[in-house]
Amino acid sequence: MRGFLYYWKNKGRRRTMLTAYLFIAPVLIYAIAFNFGPMFASLYLSFTRYNMLTPPQFIGLANYVRVLTDDPVFWTSLKNTAQYALEVLPLNIAISLGLALLVNRAVRGIAFFRAVYYLPVVTSIIAVSMIWLWLYDYNIGLINLILEPFRIGPIDWLGDPRLALHSLVIMRVWKGVGWNMVIYLAGLQGIPLYLYEAAEIDGASPWRKFLSITWPSLRPVTIYILIMGTISTFQTFGEIYAMTGGGPLDSTTTVGFLIYQRAFQYYSMGEASTVAFILFGIIFTLSVVNMKFFQGTE
Amino acid sequence: MSYKRHKAFQQVVIYTVLIAVSVVMGAPFLWMVLSSLKPNHELFAYPPVWIPSTLTFEHYINAFRYTDFSRYFLNSFIVTGVTVISNLFFCSLAGYAFARMDFYGKNVIFMALLGTMMIPIHVRLVPLFISVRRFPLAGGNNLFGQGGTGLIDTHLGLMLPHLINIFGVFLMRQFFQSIPQELTDAAKIDGAGEFGTYWRIFLPLSKPALATLSIFVFSGSWDDFLWPLVVTSSRYMRTVQLGLQIFQSQFTVNWGSLMAATLVVTLPVITIFIFGQKYFVQGIATTGLKG
Amino acid sequence: MRKSVVLALVLILTLSAAGFAQTTIRLWFAGTPQALMDAMYDEMVPAFEAANPDIKLEVEFVPWSELSTKLATSFAAGVTPDIFMHGQAAIAEFVESNQLLPLDEFIADWPDKDDFGATLGSGYYKDATYFIPVFGAGRLLIYRADTFKEAGLDPDNPPTTWDELVEAAKALTVKQGNRFIRQGIDFPADGIDLQQVWAPFLWQAGGAFLTEDGTQAAFNSPEGVESLQFMVDFIYTHGASDVRTAQPVGNVSPIAADLVGMIFEVPGVLAQIKTYSPEVYPEIRVALPTKHVTQDTLYSFSGFMMSRHTVDKEKAWRVMSYLLSADSLEKINQAMATLPPRVSLAEAEFIAEDPNLKVYVEAMQFGRGNPNHPKWVQIRDIVSRYLERAMRGVMSPQEALDEAAKEVNRLLAE
Structure with missing residues (x-):
């Protein structure tokens, strides 16, 4: 990284720098008050014992030591979360890009199809969870009903500890692909048409065009989806809370759920903050790796 | 043939x-x-x-007979409307700086901003709530945030955590990064300043991205449940998502009414999407280079 | 002349201003039952305000699922309501954190106190009363007269001992190969529900959750193991219960759908059956707790507490006593299908007309609550996580309870 003086000493660069600071100033000021503020407050709380009813008591690293060395549920939740993210992210990216390519065309009724694919995104997680509880129902669920003629099941989608997490993955992918489709779609719209025109003159196959134009052009968008997906899947909470409560046998206890449980069911906000910052360390590292890896030489 | x-x-x-x-x-x-x-x-x-x-249609009638949904809709629209406008401007402006301008500390500041999104809401909730309660010179508070209830139970209090979304800054940065350099160069030759380039070249080119951002911010703010629950204390400040709660009791769900109300509550978000997605119809080449 | 008129006017204005200086009392009610919300906003609050012009009453209904979150944030920011509701198990933590006002001074000259009788004890912690019950619930065995007859059992004589419970469960079980058509008896899969169903068996065997002084786990005693083994045996020895817990069919509860022969449920479920399976309701019966060493069963109350930060506790008490009046409690409990804590309300119309609800009221004499301990929620979660392991056959009852006791003791030692 270049030093401050590199920018300051050159009149043009200085001007650009000061303008840029002005551009980001509203975001920065806002973030200091409402993003960094709560974040650092919570960092402080991770070194305390705090039940929200009485003032926090500083206890140094005790929470960290306890969580990392003497808390089997934390490790279980971390393993579950990692597995969940590893299943959700690739599926989500592949399917949403496929959908974006599918609906990126001016055919009659395309607005309708786009809207249908986007529906799950805007339906509240409460409603979605309840519909899927019904779809997955052991007795009368639609999925078991469809499988019955094939002599499969009935399957206990959410009650079997070996299956529950995967069932939640399927639901999350269904709910999430519409959103990433929209981002990919906007990304596709940003690719200049002349690139394709040039490739067509060269007689490139559709697959060739995808590999050499579409995919590389979408790289910034893919980075965005990957990083944002990592951040959100690692914090997954809503459907766990509404559908499985972390069970059966802790098989769907995610870190996000654990944090909620410690904070607002056990009133152990200090410990919840500790878990949150360990999670932060993991997500931050993954995001930096993602950026470096995918950004390549940039 | x-x-x-x-x-x-x-x-x-x-x-x-x-x-x-x-x-x-x-x-x-x-x-x-x-x-x-x-x-x-x-x-x-x-x-x-x-x-x-x-x-x-009994479920629709039941859903809206007892609850003050018109008031909830009004609150949700006020909060969401301001939130979308605020995000469109501030996120794209900052996103432009991060994508297209060179300045000291750019990557560090950007990563720091992004880092704040990696802390789950459940541990940020209490500090955030305290800062809303201690907001200076509001709700009977003095300059140091003492004495009153700050922005609790106000529209501003409801929208505060949504006014600028760091994900939005990130989104705009990524889109601006994918716009070809030739366009900026052309604008610079025309003598446009940074703000002019952003306002006259990048924003018009980014309709799909801005539409995406609007959809994102709109649904994020519209669908939020936890924050309105914590920050409102009177019935008159409730938002639509809180209204949906009453169809679920401890043992049963009033399924028909819940479905009816959920559909009605979801309609505005779908409308915004349908309205926004029409900006996804033309590529850059037609609006930019040839235009 | 003029002067005196002005003076009189000023006097009147000052007096009336003082008279109409309203104090706002904020109250949070747990749960969002539609019928009660309507009654509260349309009748109860206006009636109270009309009788008490110096008080403005703001009632907010908070969903149970979000109650802790909303309470905790408001405590942290110092904006707690004057009166709020929670289950009795929450008292200990709030008292230890010095958030509650003892209510004894009000109760002392409260004519209604005798009508509450023993239920007032649910709010007693460390030599003071901090909580007054509003509604209660307990889990009793629910069964069906038609299926009892079909299985050759007498619907008027439900099981009274553990052995009879086993026999009834076996008789009610219907299987097709390995698949249950009807489970003889069903136990909850996990969580609070599982702990609540185990608690009566633990007590009936003569066991306890914690030692008397509350410093050690006591549930891994021989009595504890016996009671858990008793439950596990239904699944693995008697073949009368499925390891997979029955789920409601939409809003139709498992017993109404005839998926289970017997199940432990709270009275709210009766209301659910009445609403969604009215044709089945005439067959539904409720049994008193079985007796082993004791006949104890779990009853717990939710009630009002007063915040230590309330500005005008006299006025807050007026609100509280209004909502605790026999009239208000009848409305509240009827709307929620819960058990009123007042003796006089045992004869309330909505109870008198339903023999099943009467059994719940009758069984209240065997009721006891979970331990009053500041860390109870965590203790309960540890216990239920290991109960689940035993019920799923992952651990033996002895192993499961020993592991749970180890974790609980570590927590209690902190």
Whole structure:
């Protein structure tokens, strides 16, 4: 990284720098008050014992030591979360890009199809969870009903500890692909048409065009989806809370759920903050790796 | 002729796929619509009854008879409207700086901002709530945030955590990064300043991205449940998502009414999407280089 | 002349201003039952305000699922309501954190106190009363007269001992190969529900959750193991219960759908059956707790507490006593299908007309609550996580309870 003086000493660069600071100033000021503020407050709380009813008591690293060395549920939740993210992210990216390519065309009724694919995104997680509880129902669920003629099941989608997490993955992918489709779609719209025109003159196959134009052009968008997906899947909470409560046998206890449980069911906000910052360390590292890896030489 | 046949075949394939995917993505939603129109005894019939024997609007009537949904809608619209406008401007401005301008500390500041999104809401909730309560010179507070209740139970308090979304800054940065350098160079030759380039070149080119951002911010703020729950204390400040709660009691869910109310509550977000997605129809080449 | 008129006017204005200086009392009610919300906003609050013009009453209904979150944030920011509701198990933590006002001074000259009788004890912690019950619930065995007859059992004589419970469960079980058509008896899969169903068996065997002084786990005693083994045996020895817990069919509860022969449920479920399976309701019966060493069963109350930060506790008490009046409690409990804590309300119309609800009221004499301990929620979660392991056959009852006791003791030692 270049030093401050590199920018300051050159009149043009200085001007650009000061303008840029002005551009980001509203975001920065806002973030200091409402993003960094709560974040650092919570960092402080991770070194305390705090039940929200009485003032926090500083206890140094005790929470960290306890969580990392003497808390089997934390490790279980971390393993579950990692597995969940590893299943959700690739599926989500592949399917949403496929959908974006599918609906990126001016055919009659395309607005309708786009809207249908986007529906799950805007339906509240409460409603979605309840519909899927019904779809997955052991007795009368639609999925078991469809499988019955094939002599499969009935399957206990959410009650079997070996299956529950995967069932939640399927639901999350269904709910999430519409959103990433929209981002990919906007990304596709940003690719200049002349690139394709040039490739067509060269007689490139559709697959060739995808590999050499579409995919590389979408790289910034893919980075965005990957990083944002990592951040959100690692914090997954809503459907766990509404559908499985972390069970059966802790098989769907995610870190996000654990944090909620410690904070607002056990009133152990200090410990919840500790878990949150360990999670932060993991997500931050993954995001930096993602950026470096995918950004390549940039 | 064969080209035409090939084209027609292609159309058939595309529509088949489009419809097949619609079934998977839309069936649960269709189920909601049908459930909301079914008499109670058919809601859980087995095997499921897809088409109700008689259409009933009782669930819609029940859902809106007792609750003050018009007030909730008003609150949600106020909060969401301001939030979208604020995000469109501030996120794109900052996103432009991060994508297209060179300045000291750029990556560090950017990563730090992004880092704040990696802390789950449940541990940020209490500090955030305290800062809203201690907001200076509001709700009876003095300059140091003492004495009153700050922004608790106000519209501003409801929108505060949504006014600028760091994900939005990130989103705009990524889109601006993918705009070809030639366009900026052309603008610079014309003598446009940084703000001029942002305002006159980048913003018009970014309609799909801005539409995406609007959709994102709108649904994020509209669908939020936890923050309105914590920050409101009177019935008059409730938002639509809080209104949905009353259909669930400890043991049962008033399924028909919940489906009806959920559909109505979801409509504005779908409308915004349909309205926004029409900006996804033209590529950069037509608006930018040729325009 | 003029002067005196002005003076009189000023006097009147000052007096009336003082008279109409309203104090706002904020109250949070747990749960969002539609019928009660309507009654509260349309009748109860206006009636109270009309009788008490110096008080403005703001009632907010908070969903149970979000109650802790909303309470905790408001405590942290110092904006707690004057009166709020929670389950009795929450008292200990709030008292230890010095958030509650003892209510004894008000109760002392409260004519209604005798009508509450023993239920007032649910709010007693460390030599003071901090909580007054509003509604209660307990889990009793629910069964069906028609299926009892079909299985050759007498619907008027439900099981009274553990052995009879086993026999009834076996008789009610219907299987097709390995698949249950009807489970003889069903136990909850996990969580609070599982703990609540185990608690009566633990007590009936003569066991306890914690030692008397509350410093050690006591549930891994021989009595504890016996009671858990008793439950596990239904699944693995008697073949009368499925390891997979029955789920409601939409809003139709498992017993109404005839998926289970017997199940432990709270009275709210009766209301659910009445609403969604009215044709089944005439067959539904409720049994008193079985007796082993004791006949104890779990009853717990939710009630009002007063915040230590309330500005005008006299006025807050007026609100509280209004909502605790026999009239208000009848409305509240009827709307929620819960058990009123007042003796006089045992004869209330909505109870008198339903023999099943009467059994719940009758069984209240065997009721006891979970331990009053500041860390109870965590203790309960540890216990239920290991109960689940035993019920799923992952651990033996002895192993499961020993592991749970180890974790609980570590927590209690902190």
